[in-house]
Amino acid sequence: MLRKGLLVAAMAGMLSAGAFAAEVFVRVGPPHPVAERVTVRPGPEYVWTPGYHRWDGRAYVWTPGAWVMPPHRHAHWVAHRWEHRRGGWVFVEGHWR
Secondary structure: OHHHHHHHHHHHHHHHHHHOOOOOEEOOOOOOOOOOOOOOOOOOOOEEEOOEEEEOOOOEEEEOOEEEOOOOOOOOEEOOEEEEEOOEEEEEOOEEO
16 A cells, blocks of 8 residues: 555656646747846855846746855756757756756
8 A cells, every 4th residue: 555655656746747847949049148247155155057038938038147055065057048949949947967
């Protein structure tokens, strides 16, 4: 019985994660990045994550960069980006590596 419950929970988790993994596809290319003023680092362990343009369903909107704490030591931030694919642009979320 416990094994069946764990299997059901695992399947529900995979389905809910997949529901949020849809690609954002836009036919119009993103504007050039905005030149940002990087503020003073709040502490030596913080990492700057640059701003990026996101698509709001009608137009590109600038999301400013921010200082963030890495999830673990030696983590490296891979920035958000737009990739040109199949006659349009696909948004690739930034992530920690």
